[in-house]
Amino acid sequence: MPRLPKIFCILGLLAALAAPAGAAELVDRVVAVVNGKLITLFDVNTKVVDVVQRTQGVALKPGDPRVDELRRQMLDSMITEMLIEDEAARMKINVSETEIDTQIDELKKKNSLSQQQLVAELAKEGLTLKQFRQRMRDDSMRKRLLGFMVHRKVLVTEDEIRDYYEKNRGNLPTAKSLLGPKVTGTIGFIMVPSKKQADELRAKINSGGMSFADAAKKFSIGPGRDQGGDLGDVQAKDLAAPLRDALKAAPAGQVSEPVMLDGKAVLLMQRSDKAAPAQPAPAPVAAAPAGGSYEGAREQIQELLYKQKFDKIFQEYIENLRSKAVIEVKL
Incomplete structure (x- = not known):
């Protein structure tokens, strides 16, 4: 019974997002075809509802011009996900539940966390354990695809780490998030x-x-x-x-x-003291101590720079997949 109000809320918002198209369009309208697979308006709206629920500062009402833009962004993301799934199936790449369990156990051990503490830390990040497991699975899938299909190593040199350290000495991360480097908002x-x-x-x-x-x-x-x-x-x-x-x-x-x-x-x-970063930049969890050592910050700087390079190469890979795919967008 406690879940019913949430279900009613979702259905109500889906109906509002569909207006004035009508109830039939809510379920039946196909908004994209990707290599012969269909994405419906209902699929897209369901994803939009999830985003709106997690981002309380965003308010959407029937007729709001942002609804269409948010739909298009969500549809684009869903197309990318479908291409990744197709490519993983073609390459016979799979990430098992056992592998995810092992990764989580290693994460808990590395951060000295119990299961309850892990769940609590994820809650601070706005995630459930189920959502975190899916994120880990998606990340593992991307890395495997990149390893199979992109014969370029993501390499971070010592000079790059040192250069970042010197340029950001007063704004270095001092604690890790379970989700990796965060983007501090403006x-x-x-x-x-x-x-x-x-x-x-x-x-x-x-x-x-x-x-x-x-x-x-x-x-x-x-x-x-x-x-x-x-x-x-x-x-x-x-x-x-x-x-x-x-x-x-x-x-x-x-x-x-x-x-x-x-x-x-x-x-x-x-905020006047920050500009929106072109690439994801770390947000310090606490002020870095004056004269913080290079050795103390090196590992996190390396992880940050690796992620930036990885994301760039992977985006190029996705664009290549899109160029070869048969995609018809009807939204």
Whole structure:
């Protein structure tokens, strides 16, 4: 019984996303054909619902122009996933449950975590154990595909590690996330119960009486509270139109006018001390100690640079798969 409200919520949002196309289109309309396999509008909308539920700062309503854009982005991702699955099947590549179990056991041992502690750490990252297992499986599949099909080693040299260390000495990671390097967002987000409280907080932050991060941790009831209001990789274009407009109107480093969202007041800030990274960059979990040693940071810098190179090569590989595939998009 406790799961019923969630199911009703999903069905309701799916219906809203489908409007005004009609109930038949919700189930029956084919929006893409990939090498003869179908993707329906229902498949896409289900994925969109999941994203919206996990990103509370995004508000979608029938007629919102962002719905179509989010659908297109999700469809593109689903096409990529289907191509990867097809290629893995062709190459007879498989990642078994036993292999995932072994990887998780190694992860727990490396980080001195019990099963309960692992689940708790994943919850902080916004993931369930099931979602984490799927992420590990997807990552393993990509690495195996790259190993089979791309005869180029992803190599990170000592000079590259040293160069990164010298250029980012004051902004080095000091603790690892179970999910690897994070992307620190450029948008600050605070949600409070009333406009009056929002006005008071805005005045206090803009006058220097309190930092945005401290205010978020102390008062916010919205997403990113424990991260000081950091929305992670959510960008301005991902926000509902009223939030996007308020953020645009506020000078960088200053808090926006309050925006009412679902009966709550929201404050936003575009951080002036960070630019959106072209490649994923690490967010320090804690301030790096002055004069932190190269040896202490070397392993994480190597992992970060490896991931950046791997992602670039893999994207080139996916683009090559797309060029050979028969893809028809009808969305």
